[in-house]
Amino acid sequence: MDKTIERLVRPNILNLTPYTCARNEYAGEARAWLDANENSLIGGLNRYPDPLQLKVKSRLAELRGVSPDRIFLGVGSDECIDLCYRVFCRPGVDNVVALDPTYGMYKVCADINDVEYRAVPLNPDYTLDVDRLLAATDDHTKVIWICSPNNPTGNAFPPSVIEEAARRFDGITVVDEAYIDFSPHGSMVDRLPAYPRMIVMQTFSKAWAAAAMRLGIAYASPDITGLFNNVKYPYNINILTQHEALRLLDEAPAVKITAERLVELRKALAAELMKLNAVKKVYPSDANFLLVKVDDANRLYNYLKEQGVIVRNRSRVNLCDGCLRITVGNPDENSLLLEKIKQYGG
Ligand SMILES: *Cc1c(COP(=O)(O)O)cnc(C)c1O
Numbered sequence: 001m002d003k004t005i006e007r008l009v010r011p012n013i014l015n016l017t018p019y020t021c022a023r024n025e026y027a028g029e030a031r032a033w034l035d036a037n038e039n040s041l042i043g044g045l046n047r048y049p050d051p052l053q054l055k056v057k058s059r060l061a062e063l064r065g066v067s068p069d070r071i072f073l074g075v076g077s078d079e080c081i082d083l084c085y086r087v088f089c090r091p092g093v094d095n096v097v098a099l100d101p102t103y104g105m106y107k108v109c110a111d112i113n114d115v116e117y118r119a120v121p122l123n124p125d126y127t128l129d130v131d132r133l134l135a136a137t138d139d140h141t142k143v144i145w146i147c148s149p150n151n152p153t154g155n156a157f158p159p160s161v162i163e164e165a166a167r168r169f170d171g172i173t174v175v176d177e178a179y180i181d182f183s184p185h186g187s188m189v190d191r192l193p194a195y196p197r198m199i200v201m202q203t204f205s206k207a208w209a210a211a212a213m214r215l216g217i218a219y220a221s222p223d224i225t226g227l228f229n230n231v232k233y234p235y236n237i238n239i240l241t242q243h244e245a246l247r248l249l250d251e252a253p254a255v256k257i258t259a260e261r262l263v264e265l266r267k268a269l270a271a272e273l274m275k276l277n278a279v280k281k282v283y284p285s286d287a288n289f290l291l292v293k294v295d296d297a298n299r300l301y302n303y304l305k306e307q308g309v310i311v312r313n314r315s316r317v318n319l320c321d322g323c324l325r326i327t328v329g330n331p332d333e334n335s336l337l338l339e340k341i342k343q344y345g346g
Contacts, residue, residue: 001223001226002196002223004170004197005221005227008088008197009087010087010088010089013227018230018231021036021234022035022048024052045240049235051234051235053245056073056237056249059246059250060249066219070219072224072228072229072232073216073217073237074228075214075215075216075236075237076203076214077178077201077216078216080201080218081109081176081201082109082113083228083232084172085112085113087227088142089110089115089143091113091114092114093140094141095117095141095142096118096144097118097120097133097136097137097143097145098119098120099128099145099146100122101150101152103145103147103150103151103176118141120132120136122153126153127155127157128146128157130161130164130168133165141169142171142172144165144171144172144173144174146174146175148162148176148177148180149183149285151179151289152289152314152317153319154285155283155284155285156179156185156287158185159185159188162188163188163195166195166197166198169197171197173198174198174201175188175198175200175201178201178202178206179287181206181207181259182206182207182262182263182286182287182288187202188200189202196223197221201217203216204248207255207258207259207262209255210245210248213244214241259288265328265331266285266290269334269338270282270285270290273292273338276341279293280294280322283323288327289328290328291314291320292324293321293322294322297314297315301313303344304340307340307343311324311325
């Protein structure tokens with residue numbers, strides 16, 4: 001293992017003898033599977049799934065132009081996020097640094113794992129100050145979280161800024177690209193070979209329209225994906241998900257088209273929202289949602305809720321005073337939203 005990675009891993013994880021499941025020991029075709037105590041009288045779901053999901057990874061690797069051993073699959077990005085703590089951060093000793101505001105799961109997982117979470121405010125225009133980010137790190141900082149495009153602010157950070165952070169920080173830089181398909185900036189996945197301590201996360205929950213499936217991806221060096229594989233539950237990705245993922249990956253061109261369509265709908269929705277009196281500001285977005293500053297966020301949020309239109313009230317979040325986060329819906333949903341804000345007094 002790469003020395004710079006080894007130095008970052010929790011000693012108990014580095015020394016772990018991982019569980020070897022039956023399906024790890026023999027992967028070929030067999031005439032009789034008598035190794036895993038399954039019920040062979042009934043077919044369908046009776047067999048344990050491939051613990052390393054090699055078919056899914058090989059299709060994904062083709063699509064993204066990476067080698068399959070640089071791919072880890074988790075039960076949503078949630079599992080990938082949690083594994084960053086479980087693999088790298090010693091409870092009560094190490095810390096992580098993240099942007100503020102950003103996605104809430106980084107903090108929740110830090111708390112669950114008893115790891116100190118250091119929030120570094122973005123600039124008021126939501127740009128990222130790398131010097132300030134790095135100033136918050138110390139010898140016990142294992143991970144920096146960069147969500148780009150960022151949730152809830154919606155903006156992506158320029159790849160040059162992310163690379164500068166990854167270059168200057170000697171721990172793990174995680175780039176969460178849940179919304180990358182809606183962004184004009186390219187993915188950092190192609191830059192992984194140049195940054196062996198970088199992890200790039202993506203998900204099937206947004207552009208792939210498969211949030212119900214719970215499938216997240218972490219792209220990283222083979223050292224890091226190997227550590228994640230050792231720590232995850234042996235059969236984390238069930239066979240239904242693996243089959244559905246293979247089916248979805250064949251639909252990649254159609255998925256790309258719907259992502260482009262959502263970007264068009266986002267632009268149209270932003271333009272219409274800006275015409276309304278109740279709306280003070282629509283922030284630029286590189287995602288499939290809009291952060292919208294309104295005159296009275298709590299009142300409008302409650303009014304919309306009563307009308308059956310559910311948005312996210314972010315008005316108590318740092319730097320998001322008076323803001324609602326609104327997902328770009330289908331054309332009918334977007335029209336309903338606009339109609340209701342007009343009725344409210346917009
Ligand atoms: C929605 C979202 C995810 C997706 O999480 P899953 O567990 O894959 O559904 C990840 N990161 C961010 C920033 C998100 O907003």
